[in-house]
Amino acid sequence: MSQTKDNKTTSNESEPILEMEETLEESNADAEVSVNASLEKAIETFRKLREQKGPLSDKELEELDKQCDVIRNREIIMSDGAHEIKELTEEGKILMGPPILTRFEKARIMGARALQLSLGAPTFIEIPENATTSLDIAMEELEQRLIPISIRRVLPNGDFQNIPLFEFKNE
Numbered sequence: 001m002s003q004t005k006d007n008k009t010t011s012n013e014s015e016p017i018l019e020m021e022e023t024l025e026e027s028n029a030d031a032e033v034s035v036n037a038s039l040e041k042a043i044e045t046f047r048k049l050r051e052q053k054g055p056l057s058d059k060e061l062e063e064l065d066k067q068c069d070v071i072r073n074r075e076i077i078m079s080d081g082a083h084e085i086k087e088l089t090e091e092g093k094i095l096m097g098p099p100i101l102t103r104f105e106k107a108r109i110m111g112a113r114a115l116q117l118s119l120g121a122p123t124f125i126e127i128p129e130n131a132t133t134s135l136d137i138a139m140e141e142l143e144q145r146l147i148p149i150s151i152r153r154v155l156p157n158g159d160f161q162n163i164p165l166f167e168f169k170n171e
Contacts, residue, residue, distance in 0.1 A: 035076055043068050085158035095161050097153045099169050105151050106142065109165070113138035113147055145170075 050056070050064055088095050101109075117123065117134035124146040131137050141147050145166045154160040 035078075039072065039076070043071055046071065083157055085160070088159055088161045092167060094163055094167060096155060100171055101151070101165075101168050109142055109147060109149060109151075110135060110138045112149075113141060143170075 047064065047068065056064065114133070114135040114137075117137055123137055124141050125137070125144060127137060128140055131140065138147075142165075145168070147165055150162045150164045151168075152160050152162050
């Protein structure tokens with residue numbers, strides 16, 4: 001504690017704590033105002049969309065007001081809980097995406113395998129007589145599903161599934 005000219009005691013140690021509490025209260029108030037403003041804007045947009053269809057009767061306006069009140073009274077989730085990323089597995093079953101290879105997956109596999117072959121990797125098939133490039137060999141290996149590779153398909157929340165090439169259906 002220190003003495004001032006007027007012989008009053010002041011505490012310099014508690015001032016930063018008070019300032020922090022005021023700052024936290026201000027930021028919480030700002031967040032609440034922002035949420036309320038965006039909520040009211042959403043309700044206003046909802047009303048405009050409903051009123052665009054034409055003039056509403058008194059009963060329809062009353063129903064619209066009730067719907068807006070329901071929206072106002074909903075719980076607002078400020079942050080979602082942390083999601084733990086996991087691998088989705090079920091033996092022999094494709095859980096996400098189409099049961100066949102997409103054109104993008106095919107292109108990625110053929111390109112990677114053609115690169116491996118051009119750098120001297122051994123082939124998994126007898127080289128066809130009509131094959132002139134490493135891409136032709138890669139295409140044939142892919143058709144026969146002999147490439148030992150898995151496709152990882154990922155959901156937006158981070159969950160994923162690793163699918164071996166032989167589990168995909170032929171088109």
